[in-house]
Amino acid sequence: DVKVTQSSRYLVKRTGEKVFLECVQDMDHENMFWYRQDPGLGLRLIYFSYDVKMKEKGDIPEGYSVSREKKERFSLILESASTNQTSMYLCASNILKGEQFFGPGTRLTVL
């Protein structure tokens, strides 16, 4: 079974903190994605990566950065967390044009 895991299901951080969200997939997929999901807005792409050390901005990259040092791991970094970054964060992976496999999500609250 394809498995995408995320480091935390729930996370509470304070404004200004640096936050790391980790995602690991075990299917040797080239492509990995970070989305945020907010009510009424659906899933929005923050960043994606099509290879190790390669990254592309999605629709809402401001305030975020990413790191992909190994093929199986894609990290999302909030450099200085703000309250408007309170959201559900979902990681996904796929092979080119294939179905996406999603992690369970991390619900982040920034106080």
Next chain:
Amino acid sequence: KNEVEQSPQNLTAQEGEFITINCSYSVGISALHWLQQHPGGGIVSLFMLSSGKKKHGRLIATINIQEKHSSLHITASHPRDSAVYICAVVLTGNQFYFGTGTSLTVIP
């Protein structure tokens, strides 16, 4: 901009009813996906379509490329079908665009 529109946003049905969820898109696509998300849960892929129709159990998905429209049907609905159903389109390349989802509640 909203490349993908879903309707209805919310749907309540009695157990056993036939359900239809619609998805319209405005751009050329290489494929369309239907996804399911249970409360508090992750997202799972139900179908990937580029033409015609696919069936899996009580779920049927259809797509009309000319009309830029897809439907997801659930026959003999059951309370365990209660979830959010999301339509996603894939443009050239590997970028996905998602609808805002249809929240389905099936009442026993």
